[in-house]
Amino acid sequence: MDRLYGTHKPTNFVQKSLLAVGSGLMSIADPSRDDMISIFGETTGNLALRSMREQMIVDPEGDRILKERPVINTKTVNLDYLKSLPIGTLGKEYSNFLVKYNLTPDARRPVSFVDDVELAYIMRRYREIHDLTHVTLGMPINMLGEVTVKWFEGIQYGLPMCVLGAFFGPIRLGPRHTAKYLRLTLPWIVRTARQSRSFMNVYFEKHWHKPIQEFRRELNILEPPPKI
8 A cells, every 4th residue: 555645654454453452552551652542543543533524524614624624733823823812712722721731733643544535634633623622621631631531532533542541541530530520520521522513523723712611602512510
């Protein structure tokens, strides 16, 4: 198989299977290995990515995203502009989130093992809006916040790596977070993921100026539980 895009690494079924098993085990053993999580996601996500594409095609905004293929990085997003937006807007909240956690939109790993150009873009888009998912849901970057986002992504997208993270992540929660997770966070995120608009159909870049509360209402997001 020839390379389909710049970062593509052609692999056959056997190679993908070996990569999926190895990366899956490593992801469970060490959740900080984002390289293993990325490989696992790409080698197991074909059916989910196809389903995500079908959902995007029938949604006007999702279809526009597929046609225009926007990317989120420091070359395409004016971070100074986001920083200048009023407090409480989506863009300002995203800017604050990046600063607080010392993040950059350029940090997402490139897609390599998806053997379809459009599906590879969908995987890339999923990664690039991950931090925006945190912001929109009001979830911080800690274990409980990550587990919560993984539940949301697993329900909305069906990606095996998200489902895996949602089920195995809670094992690493401390007693206080476990209690809050079971009592408040899990019921809230399951309901929210099921009733809200798919984030893959949200052209986030067109909504920077909106107050985040208004943005959440438009997406049918339930008010997040108290801060974690």
